Amino acid sequence: MPLQCKGAPRAARPALGEVHVWWAHRDEAGPHLPASLDDAERARLVRLRRAADRDRFLVGRALIRLAFGRYLGPSAEGLRISTAPRPGCSRGAKPWLPGAGGLEFSLSHSGAWIVLAVGAEGPLGVDIEERPTAPVSARLMRWALSPREREELGEQEGTASPPHGARDPVGTFLHFWVAKEAVLKATGEGLTVPFHRLTLTPPGLPLRIREWQGYPGAGEDYVLCRLETPRDCANGVVAVRRERGEGGSLAYSTVVLRTAAEASACVHR
Incomplete structure (x- = not known):
């Protein structure tokens, strides 16, 4: 079945302080989709x-074309995703849509789910992750968590398990991993930056950047929002770069696309 969107906003672009988050399942793939590729x-x-x-x-x-077709109408047909360096982007390179009228996007997938975040305020990143079936190694923990995070979570150096001070070690690991990847997708740097350079608030507290080595004031530049995810998707976060001093929370609306089912839209704050 082709991707459909009966519940999506028809022409409403994301407002300032808002991100639209579109979900689709890999079952939406079909022989009709390759024809839309460049x-x-x-x-x-x-x-x-x-x-x-x-x-x-x-x-x-297809999800990118569907969403931007809704926002921009016929003018979206000529848009092409660019991976060329972006004017004015000094920290990294990320895919973008020249001519999209200031709309920003980020795409992520894990397991059977694909997610697209669209905003109009500044560079953004989204990441989703399935719950891993294998234990998280001590080496990966040291790469992903800052010394302060490991200390606060009670990790013992040299062990082969995630922080055992947490009731859900894997969930705790995903709390940090997904949020940090969303931030670094917003900058365009991705996995080129060791995640342990960033320190976030621990589970149970409002999600934000507390420290970023080499980036003073990062906590004022980025707003992080945890997403409600499908049952088989363990964690999701969207991060948006905003002008300093704006503050405030981030609203987001979700559009869920399923095979053989109408799209449904709802707003979470």
């Missing part, structure tokens, strides 16, 4: 060997 996207699709990766790529690109 030449570069078709070349990338051919390089993907696993069927699940091809499905997620197809649905992700």
